[in-house]
Amino acid sequence: MISDDALNNRRKCYQTKIKMANRMASQNVYLEIDDIEVSETHLDADGGNVIIMTENSSKRRGERYYSWTKHLTLKLIELVKLHYSRLTDKRYKKQAWIDIWDALKPFSTEYELTLRQVEKKWRNLHHSYNRTIEQQRKLGKNKVRQKEYFEEIDEICGSKPSDQNLLVSDQCILPISTKDSKQQTPDRSFQMENGLHGSPIVTEISEAVEIPEKVGGPRTFPTTIESVVKELIEENRKSLSNEQKKIEVMEKDTEERKGFNxxxxxxxxxRTEVIDRQQASSLKVENILLMTQRYDDKLDRLENKMIKLENGMGRLETKIENYLHKLDKLL
Known part of the structure; x- marks a missing residue:
C-alpha cells in the first residue's frame, strides 16, 4: 500500500512538471499543455513518477505530451492555407484533414503524429487568433500584443484587423455594421427580399473590397458593391425565370406522359379482359371434355354389363334345353 505522504509527494511532482512545461512554452519551446489528450493519470509505484496517458502513450510509456516545434507549426499553417477552401466545405473537410495529416507525417520524426492532434492544434491556434481579434476589438489594436503565428493565420482567416468592428466567427473574420457604420454592408431587408442574406458571394465581396472611411464623416458603402449586388440579383432573377420555364416544360411533358400512360x-x-375471357372459355371446354370422358367410361361399363348379361342368357338357354331333353326322355 502507498502511504498518503507518498501520494502527496507524487502530486507535487506532477504539479512541478506542469509548471516546467508552462515555462518551456513561454521560452519558445512550444510544449503546449492544451494539446495533451489526457485520458487517465497513473502513478508509477517503482519510481514515483506521474505518467500522463495520452492518445499515443498507451503503447509507449515514456511519451507524456506531443511537442509542436515552430517549424512543424508553420508547416501546419501552410498546409491549412493550401487546403482552406476544402476545409470550409463539409463535403471535403474530413479528407482535407487526412491529406494535411499525411503531409505532416514526414516532418514529425520524434513521435507518431495523430489526426486528432493535428485538428486540435489548429483549433487551438484559431482560438488564440480569435481571442486576440476580440481583445483588439474591445481594447484597441495598439493595446493588445499580437501572439505568435497571428500574421500567418490572419492571411488565411481574414483581413488584418483595422479600426472597423469585426465579428469573430468559427471560420473567419467578417465585417459587421453598427450605429457608426450602417452603410458598410448592404441593407438586410434588401438582401432578405432578394434571397441574398447570408450568401457566400455577398460575404466574399464585402470582405474583398476595402471600405474607405471619410475623416470626420460617416462611412459610405461603395457604389461598386451596390452595382455588383444588383447584377447578382438580376442574374438570380434570370436563373429563377429560366428554372421556372424548365419546370413548366417538365410539367407539360409529365402531363403528356400521363395521358400516354x-x-x-x-x-x-x-387485353387482360380478352385473355380472361379466353381462359374462361378454355376452362369450359376442358370441363366439357372431362364430362365426355366420364360418359365414355360409363358407356364402356354398360357395354361390359350387356356382354355379361348376354353370356348369362346363353347359359340359361343351354340349361333350359338340357332340361327339355331330360323331360322328353322321361316321357
Whole structure:
C-alpha cells in the first residue's frame, strides 16, 4: 500500500512538471499543455513518477505530451492555407484533414503524429487568433500584443484587423455594421427580399473590397458593391425565370406522359379482359371434355354389363334345353 505522504509527494511532482512545461512554452519551446489528450493519470509505484496517458502513450510509456516545434507549426499553417477552401466545405473537410495529416507525417520524426492532434492544434491556434481579434476589438489594436503565428493565420482567416468592428466567427473574420457604420454592408431587408442574406458571394465581396472611411464623416458603402449586388440579383432573377420555364416544360411533358400512360393502361386492361375471357372459355371446354370422358367410361361399363348379361342368357338357354331333353326322355 502507498502511504498518503507518498501520494502527496507524487502530486507535487506532477504539479512541478506542469509548471516546467508552462515555462518551456513561454521560452519558445512550444510544449503546449492544451494539446495533451489526457485520458487517465497513473502513478508509477517503482519510481514515483506521474505518467500522463495520452492518445499515443498507451503503447509507449515514456511519451507524456506531443511537442509542436515552430517549424512543424508553420508547416501546419501552410498546409491549412493550401487546403482552406476544402476545409470550409463539409463535403471535403474530413479528407482535407487526412491529406494535411499525411503531409505532416514526414516532418514529425520524434513521435507518431495523430489526426486528432493535428485538428486540435489548429483549433487551438484559431482560438488564440480569435481571442486576440476580440481583445483588439474591445481594447484597441495598439493595446493588445499580437501572439505568435497571428500574421500567418490572419492571411488565411481574414483581413488584418483595422479600426472597423469585426465579428469573430468559427471560420473567419467578417465585417459587421453598427450605429457608426450602417452603410458598410448592404441593407438586410434588401438582401432578405432578394434571397441574398447570408450568401457566400455577398460575404466574399464585402470582405474583398476595402471600405474607405471619410475623416470626420460617416462611412459610405461603395457604389461598386451596390452595382455588383444588383447584377447578382438580376442574374438570380434570370436563373429563377429560366428554372421556372424548365419546370413548366417538365410539367407539360409529365402531363403528356400521363395521358400516354393512361392509353397504354386502357389497352392493357382490354387485353387482360380478352385473355380472361379466353381462359374462361378454355376452362369450359376442358370441363366439357372431362364430362365426355366420364360418359365414355360409363358407356364402356354398360357395354361390359350387356356382354355379361348376354353370356348369362346363353347359359340359361343351354340349361333350359338340357332340361327339355331330360323331360322328353322321361316321357
Amino acid at each position: 393512361k392509353g397504354i393502361l386502357a389497352a392493357i386492361n382490354k
